[in-house]
Amino acid sequence: MSFPSIQISQGIHNLMEKLSVEQLKAKAKLVRRHIVEMTGAAASGHPGGSLSATEMLVALYFNLMDHNPQDPQWPDRDRLILSKGHASPALYAALAESGYFDPKTLTDFRKLGSPLQGHPDRRRLPGVEASTGSLGQGLSMGIGMALARRLDKKNYYTYVITSDGEMNEGQTWEAAAMAAHHKVDHLIAFLDYNKFQLDDSTKNICDMEPVVEKWKAFRWHTLEIDGHDVKQILHAAEKAKKIKDQPVMIIAHTVKGKGVSFMEGNNAFHGVAPTREQVEKALKELS
Amino acid sequence: MQKILGKATRDAYGETLVEIGKMNSDVVVLDADLSKSTKSALFSEKFQERFFNVGIQEANLVGVAAGLASCGKIPFISSFASFLVSKGFDQFRMSVAFSELNVKVVGSHGGITVGEDGASQMSIEDIALMTSLPGFVVMVPSDEISTRTLVLETAKHLGPVYIRTGRPKAPVVHKAGTDFKIGKGVRLREGKDLTIIANGLEVFEALEAAERLAEDGISASVIDMHTVKPLDTDLILEEARRTGHILVAEEHQIWGGLGSAIATFLAKKHPCKMGFVAIQDTFAESGRAEELLEKYGLTHPHIIKAAKKILGR
Numbered sequence: 121m122s123f124p125s126i127q128i129s130q131g132i133h134n135l136m137e138k139l140s141v142e143q144l145k146a147k148a149k150l151v152r153r154h155i156v157e158m159t160g161a162a163a164s165g166h167p168g169g170s171l172s173a174t175e176m177l178v179a180l181y182f183n184l185m186d187h188n189p190q191d192p193q194w195p196d197r198d199r200l201i202l203s204k205g206h207a208s209p210a211l212y213a214a215l216a217e218s219g220y221f222d223p224k225t226l227t228d229f230r231k232l233g234s235p236l237q238g239h240p241d242r243r244r245l246p247g248v249e250a251s252t253g254s255l256g257q258g259l260s261m262g263i264g265m266a267l268a269r270r271l272d273k274k275n276y277y278t279y280v281i282t283s284d285g286e287m288n289e290g291q292t293w294e295a296a297a298m299a300a301h302h303k304v305d306h307l308i309a310f311l312d313y314n315k316f317q318l319d320d321s322t323k324n325i326c327d328m329e330p331v332v333e334k335w336k337a338f339r340w341h342t343l344e345i346d347g348h349d350v351k352q353i354l355h356a357a358e359k360a361k362k363i364k365d366q367p368v369m370i371i372a373h374t375v376k377g378k379g380v381s382f383m384e385g386n387n388a389f390h391g392v393a394p395t396r397e398q399v400e401k402a403l404k405e406l407s
Numbered sequence: 408m409q410k411i412l413g414k415a416t417r418d419a420y421g422e423t424l425v426e427i428g429k430m431n432s433d434v435v436v437l438d439a440d441l442s443k444s445t446k447s448a449l450f451s452e453k454f455q456e457r458f459f460n461v462g463i464q465e466a467n468l469v470g471v472a473a474g475l476a477s478c479g480k481i482p483f484i485s486s487f488a489s490f491l492v493s494k495g496f497d498q499f500r501m502s503v504a505f506s507e508l509n510v511k512v513v514g515s516h517g518g519i520t521v522g523e524d525g526a527s528q529m530s531i532e533d534i535a536l537m538t539s540l541p542g543f544v545v546m547v548p549s550d551e552i553s554t555r556t557l558v559l560e561t562a563k564h565l566g567p568v569y570i571r572t573g574r575p576k577a578p579v580v581h582k583a584g585t586d587f588k589i590g591k592g593v594r595l596r597e598g599k600d601l602t603i604i605a606n607g608l609e610v611f612e613a614l615e616a617a618e619r620l621a622e623d624g625i626s627a628s629v630i631d632m633h634t635v636k637p638l639d640t641d642l643i644l645e646e647a648r649r650t651g652h653i654l655v656a657e658e659h660q661i662w663g664g665l666g667s668a669i670a671t672f673l674a675k676k677h678p679c680k681m682g683f684v685a686i687q688d689t690f691a692e693s694g695r696a697e698e699l700l701e702k703y704g705l706t707h708p709h710i711i712k713a714a715k716k717i718l719g720r
Contacts, residue, residue: 121430124565125479125509195479242477243507249477251506254497260467261502264474264482267459271435271480278474291498294467302459 154213160399162230170210172314172374189219203258220247256289285317300339314376347372419551421446445485469498488514488530517571518658520696535663549610598626601652616710661685
């Protein structure tokens with residue numbers, strides 16, 4: 121007996137070409153420009169944590185993941201969950217540059233009626249795999265997608281971008297324990313470790329160190345990289361793909377606000393948009 | 408009314424899950440270390456590879472189910488209603504309801520008839536919480552017969568569903584072969600003086616009350632309103648117009664349950680005399696189920712009293 125369920129694929133399977141390291145670096149700069157412009161136009165949003173996650177998203181969408189902007193529901197696609205949903209500008213920029221929608225509409229970010237909601241909404245924007253914004257929920261959803269893969273005997277990977285702040289959430293550790301126990305593989309998480317959360321540095325709010333040891337203790341295969349080095353991201357992900365019967369956590373050391381001199385390491389830009397003048401200054405730096 | 412005890416609604420759920428599992432290989436079942444109590448263990452015995460026990464972690468349970476549903480699986484997740492709904496609530500809100508994902512949630516040990524385990528294990532606010540989430544269907548079946556059909560209908564329904572099941576054996580109130588549809592109440596008795604609308608174990612109490620009221624010359628309709636959301640407003644309006652007196656009985660906190668839903672609807676469409684038999688804004692305690700029903704005002708004498716009060720007799 122068939123029960124209704126929700127996958128709607130167009131059945132078009134031409135995949136995107138994979139960019140080289142040099143091309144990825146150029147794309148990261150372009151995504152950063154979008155982030156600055158979007159948050160500037162919206163006069164709100166979270167530039168700092170978007171800029172720290174940029175290389176990871178670019179490496180995923182333009183090299184690592186098999187996905188198809190013409191057929192966002194293609195069942196065999198690799199999946200990405202942006203668990204730190206406030207970094208939505210970086211995700212939207214990557215989706216637009218991939219061809220999911222016209223980059224010209226990026227500046228509709230946060231405006232009434234726009235699919236580019238403040239935090240990602242899978243119902244409104246094709247290509248968004250999971251609605252996020254309440255921290256701590258992404259890893260669990262990623263486990264579900266990875267278990268579905270196992271049941272369906274498919275080969276896709278589920279990627280999750282989580283953060284240092286999200287490690288404060290209890291659900292993160294429920295998910296960590298359960299994924300290891302159930303030997304969930306094809307699940308690769310990046311931890312955007314930019315050392316800040318909303319109120320202050322992670323050190324001063326709820327220090328989660330030792331971070332690498334924690335994930336190891338939870339029986340995740342753990343890698344540690346520079347999260348702004350595209351080569352290291354690609355290399356770590358290729359290693360992670362080969363790990364069987366174990367989830368992988370790639371701890372990516374990053375700089376909040378990376379790429380814009382006056383935003384780097386400046387937590388004032390966690391949830392505050394740049395002014396018109398700051399946008400212009402930032403775009404000059406990113407030209 | 409003769410009390411014929413059937414199976415607990417949680418048993419009917421567990422047995423039906425196995426049937427659904429046979430029908431469709433996309434059905435997966437998850438539990439949070441209470442599968443022997445929720446009865447999802449029956450599924451795990453048959454379909455080991457499609458069953459996931461996540462351990463004592465409700466938030467992650469809900470999130471994993473959402474991920475499975477996003478890939479076309481039909482997850483049924485179970486735990487005690489008290490833990491699942493409260494601890495999984497933000498996950499129901501974000502990962503399921505807001506995400507419009509096809510997750511089926513079955514909270515067992517609903518209400519105060521959990522009994523001896525006491526207040527921490529008793530869910531008396533689950534209906535208020537789950538009906539507040541856009542898109543969720545919310546049901547409280549009354550007996551094993553209705554539970555079987557409604558669980559099957561849940562599998563066929565595309566979208567999130569919450570079902571509350573109960574711990575104790577439930578009196579059989581329905582005839583085998585009765586047609587149950589999500590969102591359609593079942594009239595078990597037709598009267599002309601007042602209408603008692605109930606769900607869960609209160610349906611039996613309502614029938615019992617109606618029988619005694621008849622002895623006093625009061626003719627009462629009894630409706631099993633197994634679905635709280637979407638509410639069967641046609642049936643409620645028909646009854647309100649006909650009898651003009653509506654009494655709601657439920658094993659739930661008076662704030663935000665079936666009574667609130669019906670009162671909100673009737674206030675707009677057909678204001679009439681109403682009464683509410685429910686838990687009066689308090690937590691319960693340990694005791695035998697029947698003692699608790701009596702102490703917290705949910706047995707048929709309480710329904711009879713409330714009925715006479717709104718009828719002014």
